[in-house]
Amino acid sequence: MTVSVEIINIGDELLIGQVVNTNASWMGSMLSNAGFDVRKIIAISDNEEEIEMALEESIGKIDVVLMSGGLGPTKDDITKKVLSKYFQSEMYFHKEAFVHIQELFKARGFQVSELNKKQAYLPTKAKAIPNRNGTAYGMWFEQKNTIVIAMPGVPFEMKTMMENEILPRLISKFQPQEYAELTLMTTGLGESFLAQKIEEIETKLPKDMKLAYLPRPGIVRLRLSIRGVEKQKLEKELQITANQIIEVLGKNVVYGYNEDALEQVLGNLLMRNSLTMATAESCTGGKIAHKITSVAGSSAYFQASIVSYSNEAKNHYLAVKSSDLEQYGAVSEQVVLQMAKGARKALKVDYAVASSGIAGPDGGTSEKPVGYTWLAVAGPYNSIAILHQFGEHRGRNIERASLAALNMLRIMILEDKSS
Amino acid sequence: MTVSVEIINIGDELLIGQVVNTNASWMGSMLSNAGFDVRKIIAISDNEEEIEMALEESIGKIDVVLMSGGLGPTKDDITKKVLSKYFQSEMYFHKEAFVHIQELFKARGFQVSELNKKQAYLPTKAKAIPNRNGTAYGMWFEQKNTIVIAMPGVPFEMKTMMENEILPRLISKFQPQEYAELTLMTTGLGESFLAQKIEEIETKLPKDMKLAYLPRPGIVRLRLSIRGVEKQKLEKELQITANQIIEVLGKNVVYGYNEDALEQVLGNLLMRNSLTMATAESCTGGKIAHKITSVAGSSAYFQASIVSYSNEAKNHYLAVKSSDLEQYGAVSEQVVLQMAKGARKALKVDYAVASSGIAGPDGGTSEKPVGYTWLAVAGPYNSIAILHQFGEHRGRNIERASLAALNMLRIMILEDKSS
Structure with a gap:
């Protein structure tokens, strides 16, 4: 009832x-x-x-x-x-x-x-x-x-x-009716893009099952819920639909379940594989390190972070070439890659992530507007850099860049482990 | 109406x-x-x-x-x-x-x-x-x-x-009835201690004026509010009572008004005096730097941060003596002072703040339980370290330590400027 x-x-x-x-x-x-x-x-x-x-x-x-x-x-x-x-x-x-x-x-x-x-x-x-x-x-x-x-x-x-x-x-x-829910945590795709990708699953949801999109900066939670008689049966039905969604979106996008924090999922991955990491942060200003170290036990895999706001610090601590800082600017693919590689080498870790962007509200140009952000990961097998164009709001840009950087690292570790 | x-x-x-x-x-x-x-x-x-x-x-x-x-x-x-x-x-x-x-x-x-x-x-x-x-x-x-x-x-x-x-x-x-409010932002004292100190003011509040204590980790907001006819008159009444409260509590405790962020108040102070700063963080894991850099324009005074979770990083980047790390432990007055001084010197800034503590939930001992935290500031004239005993909750400990460190720096700059 x-x-x-x-x-x-x-x-x-x-x-x-x-x-x-x-x-x-x-x-x-x-x-x-x-x-x-x-x-x-x-x-x-x-x-x-x-x-x-x-x-x-x-x-x-x-x-x-x-x-x-x-x-x-x-x-x-x-x-x-x-x-x-x-x-x-x-x-x-x-x-x-x-x-x-x-x-x-x-x-x-x-x-x-x-x-x-x-x-x-x-x-x-x-x-x-x-x-x-x-x-x-x-x-x-x-x-x-x-x-x-x-x-x-x-x-x-x-x-x-x-x-x-x-x-x-x-x-x-x-003795009320049973209820079950299951939430998939996604990152990297906006609400409407997720909706397009899983449109077919959504239109054919089992009877009494609901799907809700719950966005927050950099993250969209997909909540499946269902009411019925037998709890175990309901949970099984939710898992079947969840698996279909994960199949379509992929594990790069679906990073966890039920309010899992990305930094916790990443932390578990590092811990499980006895890996270490560090960060070299410009536009994120320490927020990636803060997220990582907000997880209990993170000292097992997190070594250090260099928050290099000034060009001097980028050059001195991360060995970014002064000539490249001059030629390409601090917010560039060349510099962010050197930051990640430099941190990896200097801090003797398996992986290092780096950020360099225009967090705003000032400092944008027509070529590199506010929100223009390079993120990089350097690992034992390769290094990559990705350009993002975030929005106008400093706080949200910092948050989205931090989450995107954590997810880049997560994806690289998953790929390194599977190859 | x-x-x-x-x-x-x-x-x-x-x-x-x-x-x-x-x-x-x-x-x-x-x-x-x-x-x-x-x-x-x-x-x-x-x-x-x-x-x-x-x-x-x-x-x-x-x-x-x-x-x-x-x-x-x-x-x-x-x-x-x-x-x-x-x-x-x-x-x-x-x-x-x-x-x-x-x-x-x-x-x-x-x-x-x-x-x-x-x-x-x-x-x-x-x-x-x-x-x-x-x-x-x-x-x-x-x-x-x-x-x-x-x-x-x-x-x-x-x-x-x-x-x-x-x-x-x-x-x-x-055009509804006039309402005015004014909030004093305080840090460093708990709700009941504040209430004791301003008891006399509170019992003699002007008619129609209300005082509310709004706590959050590390901060208590004191909100004065009043309803009436003429906005300007209401605002003046609020300011008179606010001044009485500031007089009693002092500027080390009352750091600002109306949702001012401590990092913004500190940033203004640094900016106004053309000062630069850096952080050397252990237990706060980058959160002090994150707070500082969440303020637009912070690149004018914030140079860099060394988040030195490992002892190696403390030694290598901040010149903390290995012998002291061994003798006193990473969470000690000796080490946190060396971290602040080391960061100040290495990053060539006017002021550096440092943190070293047991954020929890694990890692505590009977001598240094979870929440045991040393904070330090090194400046052009002197250096100080203060011991705090925060609580059991990791996230709250990190937040409270970060705010306390920011306030220590604010107080030192105010004192340096007035002497």
Whole structure:
């Protein structure tokens, strides 16, 4: 069966953008993975009328309404009051809740304040849900076939309550339809080019399977999802379609699964083959090295990086010929190849990647406009350089160049290993 | 006047938690700052019925409905289709949009595909809103006193459209209540320590003024906001309170205003004083250099960086004594100072910063646990090293170390200039 869920996050800070609603995405992900159908996520302010209106729109139409926020001890937190009024409920003193609050405060060396004692009063029409990590208990109401659950908004408290109390109860009550998803991580091709290449697969997707394109700079995620009865069968179906897509796009484009970072995939490849690497960076300014070293354990394969912004540094540390810097300019095939080869030799590594480009916003010419970027990889068998024309935005250019360089290295290692 | 706004973000990825809805918080923040009253933020799936229902609930009740997402060229993007059906609109070929798409593709060296050509068809009942950074035009409908605006979901495209097209038009149409805010950027002190220091100012804040603490790794933003009648007066009041806070916290802690990046503030300082710099990085792995070079025009003061992950590189490029590496270990005061001094000398710059630490998650010992980090700055007059104990999380340790190093350099330059 399909179980519809609506998430209502309460708090002014969400509406004025002071806080990013990470609770919503976390709850959405947990619920979807458990087979629930998340229909809608709403953020509203700590306002009685808004909360009532949101409830009114959902009661009787949605199976489960999950609320978070507004259960704190301060004046701006009104969710409990509004809910007990809405469900025409009295309040009672929940002894266990009070003991729990006392213990929490004792552990932190504080006295329980009057404000916090109030938190032990709960509505009679709700099941009380323990909050292991905080003072605000959760509440579970049922009316007209809709379950309304209120949880605290503090992520740490909400998550523990969700995992230990809410989700197990919901699953045992509904035993929802199974859901499975699989995401392919691609790099090097834009959304519309990917769509053209896999058009045939997309038009013949199995029933109930969906494909979504999720782009970010330099990367497009292809998300396959499916709902049905048997989890294992669904996962198998996803893998079959994923394999068809990988077959068409090739492994140079599809670099991994499910939020794999390119630097992690590359790191695993280097590690598995006991290879070492270095970078020589101009326009990427250290970002390739930063990505590589953001991976735990990268010191096993990453030796060093020379971020040579100045021509002197290119000449001095990477042995780029001054005459070539003069004749071709720093942003040229000749120079980027020498940078990669120079770094490989000086740092005694198996592979070195290099970048030289016009990151912008200034420094472009009609011949070499902003975004004009040479990338190179030098390896034990050969060296290559590729010219890219990225866009106008410095930050995006740096990001795209860094990803493209990492992927060039990944491709070269794969080819070296297979030949 | 109060102008009510509802934000509707469209995309399955938001509901299943694959993407955190940062568009919503950004839009909420922009709109609140401009004096609009954001009532509700809704995330729904790329589903005709859901989109229609959300519109139905808002039309006639809300002044402005801002939608984002579902305007891409691929099959899963249905917002344009649904809106033109809902507003009983025909489609027409928008020549200007097509020329724009062609130009975007030409600049990247690609041919326009049939899919992208389709994006130049727009509903007759909508004003077309240009998209500087992408192929999907925005749309502006009006019905029953409600304005419905559809924008692309790609953050980079949406933000540019919001800033340049949507917000100016909304402000000139509604002229909402005045709102002013001012954010102080601080680094080096945690939230609760800041709160202790400015407690007295906070308890005596002027009427209608609010103070919010917005932490992120290594940085806490202090946002002062106020609503009222006369913008200039509001801004003056904010500045008075801001000055009191700066007085108490000092300029070593308060490094800038309103989302100033520390690397930008530092860059301005270097530029203004015609100084040059370099970095020698171990645990930060290139991130300090990346931050520095993310600033446009940084090539004027940034020379180079040696990311010396291996001891060999520390010795070879930075002249760190092998005997000291052996005796004290790479993560030590002795070594980090030699790295900074070595980089300053080898790269012939005015200032050099250096890092050496245990970024984690592995590599810690009881004496030097994960997060144990030495940072150093070498300048024309003196050199200093400071020990930090960061946390357990690799990414956050790298970020915090990078910011702390940048701030150390900023403080040293300020002191050198004032003495």
